Amino acid sequence: MAAARKTKKSNISGEELKEHYRSMLLIRRFEEKAGQLYGMGLIGGFCHLYIGQEAVVVGLEASAKEGDQRVTSYRDHGHMLACGMDPKGVMAELTGREGGYSRGKGGSMHMFSAEKNFFGGHGIVAAQVPIGAGLGFANMYRGNDNVSFAYFGDGAANQGQVYETFNMASLWKIPVIFVIENNQYAMGTSMKRSSSTPDFYHRGAAFNIPGQAVDGMDVLAVKAAGEEAVKHCRSGKGPYILEMLTYRYRGHSMSDPAKYRTREEVQKIRQEKDPIDHVRDLLIEGKYATADDLKALDKEVKNIVSEAAEFAADSPEPAIEELYTDIYA
Amino acid sequence: MAIQILMPALSPTMEEGTLSKWLVAEGDEVTSGQVLAEIETDKATMEFEAVDDGKIGKLLVAEGTEGVKVNEPIAVLLEDGDSADDLGETKPTAKAEKPAKSGDTPTQAEKSETPKAPATVSADVVMEDIPEGTTFTSRTVRESLRDAMAEEMRRSGDVFLMGEEVAEYQGAYKISQGLLEEFGPKRVIDTPITEHGFTGIAVGAAFAGLNPIVEFMTFNFALQAMDHIINSAAKTLYMSGGQMGCPIVFRGANGAAARVGAQHSHDFAAWYSQVPGLKVVMPYSAADAKGLLKSAIRDPNPVVFLENEILYGRSFDVPDIEDFTVPIGKAKIWRSGDDVTIVSFGIGMQYALEAADRLAEEGISAEVIDLRSLRPMDTETIIKSVKKTNRCVTVEEGFPVCSVGNHISSVLMQQAFDYLDAPVINCTGKDVPMPYAANLERLALVTTDEVVDAVKAVTYR
Numbered sequence A: 001m002a003a004a005r006k007t008k009k010s011n012i013s014g015e016e017l018k019e020h021y022r023s024m025l026l027i028r029r030f031e032e033k034a035g036q037l038y039g040m041g042l043i044g045g046f047c048h049l050y051i052g053q054e055a056v057v058v059g060l061e062a063s064a065k066e067g068d069q070r071v072t073s074y075r076d077h078g079h080m081l082a083c084g085m086d087p088k089g090v091m092a093e094l095t096g097r098e099g100g101y102s103r104g105k106g107g108s109m110h111m112f113s114a115e116k117n118f119f120g121g122h123g124i125v126a127a128q129v130p131i132g133a134g135l136g137f138a139n140m141y142r143g144n145d146n147v148s149f150a151y152f153g154d155g156a157a158n159q160g161q162v163y164e165t166f167n168m169a170s171l172w173k174i175p176v177i178f179v180i181e182n183n184q185y186a187m188g189t190s191m192k193r194s195s196s197t198p199d200f201y202h203r204g205a206a207f208n209i210p211g212q213a214v215d216g217m218d219v220l221a222v223k224a225a226g227e228e229a230v231k232h233c234r235s236g237k238g239p240y241i242l243e244m245l246t247y248r249y250r251g252h253s254m255s256d257p258a259k260y261r262t263r264e265e266v267q268k269i270r271q272e273k274d275p276i277d278h279v280r281d282l283l284i285e286g287k288y289a290t291a292d293d294l295k296a297l298d299k300e301v302k303n304i305v306s307e308a309a310e311f312a313a314d315s316p317e318p319a320i321e322e323l324y325t326d327i328y329a
Numbered sequence B: 001m002a003i004q005i006l007m008p009a010l011s012p013t014m015e016e017g018t019l020s021k022w023l024v025a026e027g028d029e030v031t032s033g034q035v036l037a038e039i040e041t042d043k044a045t046m047e048f049e050a051v052d053d054g055k056i057g058k059l060l061v062a063e064g065t066e067g068v069k070v071n072e073p074i075a076v077l078l079e080d081g082d083s084a085d086d087l088g089e090t091k092p093t094a095k096a097e098k099p100a101k102s103g104d105t106p107t108q109a110e111k112s113e114t115p116k117a118p119a120t121v122s123a124d125v126v127m128e129d130i131p132e133g134t135t136f137t138s139r140t141v142r143e144s145l146r147d148a149m150a151e152e153m154r155r156s157g158d159v160f161l162m163g164e165e166v167a168e169y170q171g172a173y174k175i176s177q178g179l180l181e182e183f184g185p186k187r188v189i190d191t192p193i194t195e196h197g198f199t200g201i202a203v204g205a206a207f208a209g210l211n212p213i214v215e216f217m218t219f220n221f222a223l224q225a226m227d228h229i230i231n232s233a234a235k236t237l238y239m240s241g242g243q244m245g246c247p248i249v250f251r252g253a254n255g256a257a258a259r260v261g262a263q264h265s266h267d268f269a270a271w272y273s274q275v276p277g278l279k280v281v282m283p284y285s286a287a288d289a290k291g292l293l294k295s296a297i298r299d300p301n302p303v304v305f306l307e308n309e310i311l312y313g314r315s316f317d318v319p320d321i322e323d324f325t326v327p328i329g330k331a332k333i334w335r336s337g338d339d340v341t342i343v344s345f346g347i348g349m350q351y352a353l354e355a356a357d358r359l360a361e362e363g364i365s366a367e368v369i370d371l372r373s374l375r376p377m378d379t380e381t382i383i384k385s386v387k388k389t390n391r392c393v394t395v396e397e398g399f400p401v402c403s404v405g406n407h408i409s410s411v412l413m414q415q416a417f418d419y420l421d422a423p424v425i426n427c428t429g430k431d432v433p434m435p436y437a438a439n440l441e442r443l444a445l446v447t448t449d450e451v452v453d454a455v456k457a458v459t460y461r
C-alpha cells in the first residue's frame, strides 16, 4: 500500500510564493476580523475560525483546476476565500445580511457558491464526506476529468459514513480527494483520546486507497502532495487520502474554555510552525520580496478585510419575505 | 487614536460576564492573538485575545468584576504612535458597529429582547403532589439535570453516562459538570464523534441489563443515530415478545438555540412522539427536569429526554425533597383559569405563561397546562380543563405539520367535541428551515403575540 509520510516540495516561482502569502494572509486577517465582529455581537451563533490552518486550503487550491469542486465542514471561511469567493459576500453572510452568499439565511456554517463550485459549509460532522464523493461521482458519470476535494477533520474521521464512503469510492474508482485536516483536536477531545490508531492517512489501506501524511503548515508541501493526489484521481485511478498535519490556534468555536491544551502548546506552534511566517521568511531569504513589499501587501489585505467588514455591517437584513422563499425549487 | 477594547460576546447566549483575570498590565506591549484576559460566561471561563497590536494604555475594568455587559469598554489600547495623551480620545475596536438598515430592530437589540422566564415559580402555580411545608431552593435547569444524574448514579452502579465531551470537557453545555470527578472514567465516558456507533453500543449494553444515559450534544446529531433509537431501542421489547427491554435514556439539547441556523435548530418533539415503544419527555422547569430525569433513568423503557439550550441557565425553585421524582405521563397545571386552556411543553411554556400574564391584564383568565411528557400524554388533564374552559390553544416551537398540537386537536375533537366553543388553534414554529438572519429567525419562531392573538380568536375578543 502506498501509504507513506513524504514531504516533497514543488518548484515554485517568487510570484507564486507571493500569491500564496497573500491568500493565507487574507484568510488570517479575515478570521481575526470575524472574531472581532462576533465579540461585538454582529455575528451570532457558532463561528469557527480557520486561523493556523491557512496553508492547507491555499496549497490545495493551487493544485486544483477550473471545474473541480470542493466541500467542507462548518470551519469553512478559509475554503471560501481560497477558492475565490468574495470576502464581502462571505462576511455579510456571517452577519446574516442580504449581501451574504446565502442572503443571510445560512450563516457561518452554511454557505455555498454554485459559481465557484463550493458545495458548503456543512454543520453536521462528516456529512460532507459522502457528499464530496458524490460530486466526484458526477464527474465520473459525465466522463470529464475534474476531481472533487472533500475536507474533514480528525474528529469527523471517526464517523461511520466516512468508511462507507471509502469503500464505495474505491470500489467505483471515484475521483475524490479526501483531505483530513488533522488539527489534533475535535472540540475538546485530542485525537489521541478518540482514535484507536493515530495515522489517519493509513485509514484507506483496508480499502486500497493510497494516502499521504503532509506537513499542513507548509504550503509548498501541501501543494506538492495535492498535485500528486490530483494526478492520481484525474487519471482514473480512484480516490486518494491526504492527511494534513495542522493546528488551530483559536478555540473550537467562539465559546471554548480551552482547558484541554496549554497556552504554551499553542504559543510554541505559533512561534515555530506558523504557515504565514514560514512563507514570509522564504520570500525575504529568497529575495523575492523586501520587508516594504510585504508591508504594502499587508496593508492591501487589511483594506480588503475592512471593506468586507463595512459591507457586512451596512448590508441590510434580508427582506422578511425571504422567510418563505427557497423552500422548494 | 487609541482603541477601546470592548467586552466581547463569547457565546451565542452571552449578555454579560465576569472579568476574572487580566493577563496583561498597563504599559504592556501586546500583539494580535495574545491572550489579554480570562472571562467567565454562563457556560465557561474563556481566554480573550487581542485583535490589534499595540500597548495597553489603561485597564478600565478591574479583575474580578462581575456583570460586565457585552460591548462595554474594558481597556484602552494605544497603537503605534499613540501616546498616553490619546487615552481620552478613543474609538471602538471597529467602526463596523452600525445597525442594519432594514428590519426594525438591529442585531444588537436582539439579545436583551429575548423574553425571560419568571425567575422563580409564580404564586399561581398549582403544585401537585408536593407536601405542605416543603422548602425550595433556586436551581438552574443545568444544575438540576446534573443533580438527577448524580443521584441516580449513586443509587445504582448500572447507570452510566456516555457521549461526546461529557467527561473531561464537563459537557459541551456543562450539564455533566463534576460527574467524571465523582464517578470516574468507567462510568462517565467520552466517545468519538460517532453517534450511530455509540448509540448502538449503548442500546446493546441496555439489552444486557445496564442503564445507559446517552447524551447527544444536541438532538440534531441524534439523526445520525436514529436507526438505533427507533429500530433497535423502541421496538425490541415488542419483537422479543416481552423478553428483552431497553432501559436507556437518550438526552440532550433539542430545538432552536440562538442564531445557529437550520441544521442546528430543529425541534424533534413530534417526531419521537410518533413512535410506539418510546417514552418522550420535555420538561420546562428545573424541578421537572430533575424529577423527570430521575424517573426516566429508572424507567425500564427507552426514554427520549428533550432539553433546551436556552432553558439551561434559567433558575426555578426546586423542592428540597430527598429523592424527588416526577412521574412520566402526568401534566402539570401551572396556572388555573376559566376562559381558555393553553397547552404547551418545554420552552413553549415561556410563551404560554407570558401570554397568560398579558391576557390576565385584559381580563382573560387562561389555564396553562405543561404537558411535561409527550408520550404517554396526559390527555385526561387537557380534556378536563377544556370541559371547563371550552377553548384551547396549543403552543410549541416545532413545525406546524403533524405537530404535537395537531394531535391534541384531534384528541379534543374526538373526546370533547361537544365542549368546544371554538376550533383549537395550534401556535407553532413556521413551516421553514430555521434561518440564520436575526430578523428572520425571530419571525420563524413562535411568539407570545401569536399566542395572545390565538387566545383572543378562540375567545372571540
Ligand SMILES: Cc1ncc(C[n+]2csc(CCOP(=O)(O)OP(=O)(O)O)c2C)c(N)n1
Binding pocket: A073, A075, A123, A124, A125, A126, A152, A153, A154, A155, A156, A157, A183, A185, A186, A187, A252, B164, B193, B195, B217, B221, B224
Ligand atoms: C454529527 C455531529 N456530531 C456532533 C457535532 C458537534 N460538533 C461540531 S464540530 C465538532 C468537532 C469536530 O472536530 P473535527 O472533525 O476535528 O473538526 P475541527 O473542528 O477540528 O475542524 C463536534 C463534536 C456535529 N456538528 N455533528
Ligand SMILES: [Mg+2]
Binding pocket: A153, A154, A155, A181, A182, A183, A184, A185, A186, A187
Ligand atoms: Mg480537528
